[in-house]
Amino acid sequence: EAGVTQFxxxxxxxxxxxxxxxxxxxxxxxxxxxxxRVMGKEIKFLLHFVxxxxxxxxxxxxxxxxxxxxxxxxxxxxxQPAELEDSGVYFCASxxxxxxxxxxxxxxxxxx
Amino acid sequence: AQSVAxxxxxxxxxxxxxxxxxxxxxxxxxxxxxxxxxxxNRGLQFLLKYITGDNLVKGSYGFxxxxxxxxxxxxxxxxxxxxxxxxxxxxxxxxxxxYNTDKLIFGTGTRLQVFP
Numbered sequence: 001e002a003g004v005t006q007f008x009x010x011x012x013x014x015x016x017x018x019x020x021x022x023x024x025x026x027x028x029x030x031x032x033x034x035x036x037r038v039m040g041k042e043i044k045f046l047l048h049f050v051x052x053x054x055x056x057x058x059x060x061x062x063x064x065x066x067x068x069x070x071x072x073x074x075x076x077x078x079x080q081p082a083e084l085e086d087s088g089v090y091f092c093a094s095x096x097x098x099x100x101x102x103x104x105x106x107x108x109x110x111x112x
Numbered sequence: 113a114q115s116v117a118x119x120x121x122x123x124x125x126x127x128x129x130x131x132x133x134x135x136x137x138x139x140x141x142x143x144x145x146x147x148x149x150x151x152x153n154r155g156l157q158f159l160l161k162y163i164t165g166d167n168l169v170k171g172s173y174g175f176x177x178x179x180x181x182x183x184x185x186x187x188x189x190x191x192x193x194x195x196x197x198x199x200x201x202x203x204x205x206x207x208x209x210x211y212n213t214d215k216l217i218f219g220t221g222t223r224l225q226v227f228p
Contacts, residue, residue: 004155031214042116043156043202043218056215091155093214100146101214103155 002026004104006092012110018080021107023092025074029102031095032075034067037106038088046090049075082111114139116203118219125193126227133188133222135203144206145186146216147177151199159201162186173197193226200224 005024013019025032034046046065047057051072060067064083069075079086089108093101117136125131137143144163148156160171167179177188188201200223204216 006155033214035216035218040220042220043204043216045207045215045217048215056210093156095214100158100161101156101216103148103157105153105155 004092004094004102006090006104006107008107009105010108010110012112013082014112015084016081018078019082019109021077021079021090021092021109023075023077023104025092025094026096026102029094029096030072032069033093033095033101034075034077035091035093035103036088037091038085043091046077079109082109084111087111114205114207114209114217116205116217116219118201118203118222120222121220122223122225124225124227127195128192131190131193131197131224131226133201133203133224135186135188135219136184137186137203137205138184139205139208139217141208143179143184143186143208145177145179146204146206147171147175147186147188148202148204148218149173149199150202150221156202159188193224195226195228198224198226 007022032049037043045059048055049069066078089106091106093103115138146161147159162169162179170176202221203219207215
């Protein structure tokens with residue numbers, strides 16, 4: 001079984017630019033989550049999809065962040081325009097039923 | 113407010129010695145507690161969880177954790193550390209104020225360094 005895959009693994013962009021992160025969950029997993037860890041702090045919840053529907057986006061920091069999940073498969077998280085405080089590691093995770101969350105390796109985003 | 117505290121940024125232990133990584137929590141209602149591990153350049157891997165039942169929970173790689181309700185703690189333990197256990201460990205609790213069973217509140221992480 002392939003795990004949760006995230007692209008790119010690293011991204012370095014300048015303040016004001018746009019970046020799109022992608023997550024491919026484990027096949028068959030309806031639940032998809034985005035979490036973020038900023039500068040050695042705690043990992044924080046961003047949002048949750050069930051299939052293609054956003055169920056909970058209470059953790060999204062502001063309207064510069066836009067998440068989509070096309071056809072209930074892969075998901076993208078776009079940051080536009082990026083700010084310095086957006087730097088961190090963005091984790092995607094998926095689950096099905098009562099299984100624990102399966103996390104991807106994360107995308108390390110650096111905004112300069 | 114619901115929260116998880118990992119009071120130690122780093123824990124150092126010699127190989128073969130027992131290890132403990134501390135975690136305390138604050139949550140409304142009954143806690144669902146988790147430990148995850150992150151190896152270098154990898155994602156978070158599930159180690160173990162406490163939902164209900166025995167206070168001592170056994171997980172992957174020989175790790176176990178003890179739930180202590182009176183102390184609101186869920187410390188991670190292993191009787192004999194291996195160098196390969198060196199990694200970043202995260203404690204988490206389910207957000208009980210959310211319908212969402214996978215909405216977790218994480219601690220800041222503890223780096224475990226096991227020396228040969």
